[in-house]
Each structure stands twice: as C-alpha cells, then as structure tokens.
Amino acid sequence: MSEPLQQAYNALMVKAPGAAFQKARALYLNKYPLPQTDSSGPLRLYVCEEQLEESIQPANDGDSNHRLAILRSRPMQLAVLHWQQPHPPEPEQLRRYLQDTWSLNLEDLEIEALSTPWFREGGHQSRFAAPTGLSWEQQSLLTLREEK
Numbered sequence: 001m002s003e004p005l006q007q008a009y010n011a012l013m014v015k016a017p018g019a020a021f022q023k024a025r026a027l028y029l030n031k032y033p034l035p036q037t038d039s040s041g042p043l044r045l046y047v048c049e050e051q052l053e054e055s056i057q058p059a060n061d062g063d064s065n066h067r068l069a070i071l072r073s074r075p076m077q078l079a080v081l082h083w084q085q086p087h088p089p090e091p092e093q094l095r096r097y098l099q100d101t102w103s104l105n106l107e108d109l110e111i112e113a114l115s116t117p118w119f120r121e122g123g124h125q126s127r128f129a130a131p132t133g134l135s136w137e138q139q140s141l142l143t144l145r146e147e148k
C-alpha cells in the first residue's frame with residue numbers, strides 16, 4: 001500500500017461530510033482532490049466511487065450501555081484529472097505523476113480514459129481501480145442509557 005496515498009485519503013475523509021449526507025458527500029468528493037504536495041500541477045487525483053459500511057458494535061470498555069458506531073470507507077475507483085484540459089496527459093507525464101506523487105506503478109494499473117470530462121468541466125479524466133487495502137475508518141462512542 002502506498003503510504004502517501006493512504007495519508008492523503010485519510011486527510012480527505014476527515015473533512016468529508018458524514019455518510020448520512022449522501023449528496024453533500026458526493027459533491028465534496030467531486031470538488032476536492034486528494035491532497036498532494038504540489039497542488040499547482042496539471043494532474044490531480046479524485047475519489048470517483050466509494051464503498052461505505054456502517055456498523056454498531058459493543059464497546060470494549062466494560063459498560064454494557066456503550067456502543068461503537070463504526071464507519072468504514074473504501075474507494076473503489078480513483079480518477080486522475082488533467083486539470084482543465086480536454087485531452088489526457090502524456091503517458092510519461094502520467095507515469096511520473098503516479099510514481100512520484102503517489103508511489104504507484106503505472107504498469108500495475110488498468111487505466112481507462114473516459115470521453116466525458118470531470119465534474120463541471122474540470123478536465124479530462126482517466127480512471128483506475130483503487131489499490132487494495134486503501135481504506136479509512138472512524139469510530140464514535142455511543143453512550144446509551146436504559147430507561148427504567
């Protein structure tokens with residue numbers, strides 16, 4: 001797993017609207033790329049499809065009224081955007097970007113160039129499956145009181 005990619009995904013998810021706000025969350029993911037060191041470059045990486053799982057489990061703190069609400073997020077597809085350009089990046093430019101910014105090897109990815117531009121004409125998009133293991137988890141303690 002790429003450490004820079006995992007750290008950027010964590011940073012993006014911390015600020016994302018909650019799973020209950022589906023439209024706001026989708027807009028957020030369309031609008032904000034994964035944070036990267038050089039944000040002025042011509043290529044940016046976005047989450048274009050994610051899988052969310054919510055669960056509630058007993059908390060391991062000894063209190064039977066406590067539960068953990070757990071939200072797990074896993075990106076299914078990522079999109080490389082050639083920012084505000086109608087054409088895909090050159091193969092070497094894409095290779096360098098994925099390697100230097102995200103520690104990803106272009107030869108390990110099946111990249112599909114799409115003919116439709118990104119959200120609000122943001123630029124040409126090329127999509128690929130997110131690396132296995134890339135995920136984020138948030139836990140919240142619920143303190144439930146039983147009424148007698």
